[in-house]
Amino acid sequence: ETSYKEQEKSEALEKELNELKAAHHELEEKYADAERKLQNDDMEDRIEDLESANEELQSRADDLEAKSDESNRKIKMLEDDLGRAEAKTEEFETKAKELEIELTNVNNTLKKMEAAEGLQAEREDKLESSIHDLEAAKSDLSIRAENAERQIQVLEENILKLESDLEKEQEAHNNTKEELAAVNAEIDDI
Numbered sequence: 347e348t349s350y351k352e353q354e355k356s357e358a359l360e361k362e363l364n365e366l367k368a369a370h371h372e373l374e375e376k377y378a379d380a381e382r383k384l385q386n387d388d389m390e391d392r393i394e395d396l397e398s399a400n401e402e403l404q405s406r407a408d409d410l411e412a413k414s415d416e417s418n419r420k421i422k423m424l425e426d427d428l429g430r431a432e433a434k435t436e437e438f439e440t441k442a443k444e445l446e447i448e449l450t451n452v453n454n455t456l457k458k459m460e461a462a463e464g465l466q467a468e469r470e471d472k473l474e475s476s477i478h479d480l481e482a483a484k485s486d487l488s489i490r491a492e493n494a495e496r497q498i499q500v501l502e503e504n505i506l507k508l509e510s511d512l513e514k515e516q517e518a519h520n521n522t523k524e525e526l527a528a529v530n531a532e533i534d535d536i
Contacts, residue, residue, distance in 0.1 A: 351509075355512055355513075355516065356417075356512075359410075359516055360414070362516075362519055362520070362523060363407060363410065363411050365523070366519075366523055366526060367407065369523075369530065370407070370526070373526070373529065373530055373533065374400070376530070376533045377396065377533070396529060396532065399529050400529060403525060403529065406518075407519075407522060410518060414515060417508055417512045420508055424508065427497075431494050431497045431498045434490075435494040435495055435498065438488075438494060439491055442488060445480055445484040448480060449480045449481065449484065452473060452476055452477055452480065453477070456477075
């Protein structure tokens with residue numbers, strides 16, 4: 347679900363960047379028309395100011411596009427890491443369940459043998475050793491599963507931070523788009 351949201355945000359941001367580029371192109375054409383029409387020094391200075399503003403807006407749009415691409419790349423990497431961590435956690439949980447079943451079977455076997463006849467000390471020691479080994483393996487797998495769950499939590503927190511950063515970049519992009527619209531309006535008034 348998180349990756350779908352991120353993809354939608356990324357596509358929306360790319361769409362806005364394309365609109366900004368189109369507006370930039372239109373602004374450049376308007377500059378060219380204005381330069382042909384205007385001949386006094388004051389108007390030429392105003393055109394230079396607008397061209398400078400346009401270059402700055404284009405630079406900011408390029409920066410936003412680069413930041414958007416970097417955010418998308420980081421999100422993809424984190425999602426891949428999260429998928430691997432979840433797969434490991436499932437594997438550890440499955441092994442722990444298998445060991446629990448095996449431990450239950452060993453205990454049941456031990457009880458049946460004790461009820462049917464007294465176990466010899468040597469066989470009892472072997473079974474108890476097996477139980478001890480299985481319990482140790484189960485404990486180890488539980489610790490590894492807990493570590494994997496902590497890694498998943500860290501990855502999810504990183505994804506949330508990147509989502510927040512992407513929203514900030516999108517807000518900055520919207521501000522740049524509004525400034526570009528204002529510059530276009532000034533040019534239209536000329």
